[in-house]
Amino acid sequence: MLGSPDTKLPVRTLVFAPLVDASYGFLAAGCEASDLRDRIGEFDADFMLQAEREAVAAVVTSGIVGFTAAQMDLLPNLKLIACFGVGYENVDLAAAIERSIAVTNAPATNGETVADHTIMLMLAAARGLPEVMGAAREGRWNEARKRYRPTLNGARVGMLGLGAIGQAIATRASAFNASINYTTRSEKTGVRYRYIPDVLTLAQESDFLVVAIPGGKETRHLIGREVLDALGPDGILVNIGRGSVVDSQALAEALKDGRIHAAGVDVLEEEPEIPAALLGAPNFVVTPHMAGRSPIGLRRQCERALDNLDRLLRGDVFACRVA
Numbered sequence: 042m043l044g045s046p047d048t049k050l051p052v053r054t055l056v057f058a059p060l061v062d063a064s065y066g067f068l069a070a071g072c073e074a075s076d077l078r079d080r081i082g083e084f085d086a087d088f089m090l091q092a093e094r095e096a097v098a099a100v101v102t103s104g105i106v107g108f109t110a111a112q113m114d115l116l117p118n119l120k121l122i123a124c125f126g127v128g129y130e131n132v133d134l135a136a137a138i139e140r141s142i143a144v145t146n147a148p149a150t151n152g153e154t155v156a157d158h159t160i161m162l163m164l165a166a167a168r169g170l171p172e173v174m175g176a177a178r179e180g181r182w183n184e185a186r187k188r189y190r191p192t193l194n195g196a197r198v199g200m201l202g203l204g205a206i207g208q209a210i211a212t213r214a215s216a217f218n219a220s221i222n223y224t225t226r227s228e229k230t231g232v233r234y235r236y237i238p239d240v241l242t243l244a245q246e247s248d249f250l251v252v253a254i255p256g257g258k259e260t261r262h263l264i265g266r267e268v269l270d271a272l273g274p275d276g277i278l279v280n281i282g283r284g285s286v287v288d289s290q291a292l293a294e295a296l297k298d299g300r301i302h303a304a305g306v307d308v309l310e311e312e313p314e315i316p317a318a319l320l321g322a323p324n325f326v327v328t329p330h331m332a333g334r335s336p337i338g339l340r341r342q343c344e345r346a347l348d349n350l351d352r353l354l355r356g357d358v359f360a361c362r363v364a
Contacts, residue, residue, distance in 0.1 A: 104128020
């Protein structure tokens with residue numbers, strides 16, 4: 042249970058992030074929140090009275106929903122855009138900086154949950170869980186047992202991204218005696234894993250390629266046909282970063298043609314829609330962007346937002362400020 046905060050902060054806050062009811066209730070108990078979770082498309086000059094818009098000091102959003110310069114201009118006294126989660130790719134950072142609006146995110150709040158979920162996707166994809174479950178339920182028990190499937194133990198795991206979540210995944214994979222390589226923009230100090238400077242080489246040297254990087258223009262379709270071919274017919278792709286990093290069409294073709302063994306994803310660039318070509322692939326495991334959703338993770342994300350609202354009132358330095 043999320044419970045409720047001890048005090049209620051007198052900060053008028055618009056909530057656009059797609060929070061579950063329990064999380065919204067926790068947040069609303071801690072500040073003067075207005076529920077716009079399903080109404081961001083309606084948010085314009087006519088949506089609220091001028092006096093109401095002038096009272097708003099903070100916005101809670103997410104990287105996927107974002108917040109634009111035009112929306113910022115509707116709130117003349119906006120001081121804080123708090124992103125509920127790690128991502129902030131669709132928040133106009135340049136516009137926020139120009140308007141002296143702080144932007145924060147919430148790393149290290151649900152990362153352990155995401156890491157747990159990632160290991161589940163890795164094993165489910167490798168072992169063909171949806172396919173073998175279907176076969177067992179349909180009375181094809183012995184047929185499903187004929188195929189020997191790979192596992193994580195002793196595998197080569199390539200981490201595309203080694204932030205807090207990436208490191209948590211790597212730690213868990215290491216417990217399976219997996220060897221860990223990683224690719225990031227630059228080599229990290231104090232990391233015991235092997236650094237590989239480019240994603241193509243990383244894919245070539247991986248049995249599992251795990252995507253744990255943010256979305257945005259710089260990473261869009263970073264995983265396409267060339268990288269998937271480098272991963273190879275025994276390779277498994279797992280994406281818990283952002284859907285835009287993986288070219289869905291290229292992934293569907295690679296799965297259909299057997300150019301990779303399987304894929305497990307929690308995010309898709311078309312979400313909530315799933316391309317028919319992916320749905321038809323028996324070696325495709327998908328969950329509905331829920332890797333970070335656990336009671337403890339949601340509570341920590343709410344607490345991070347409320348902490349920054351409190352810092353706004355006190356004139357203190359914001360935690361996890363990105364702009």
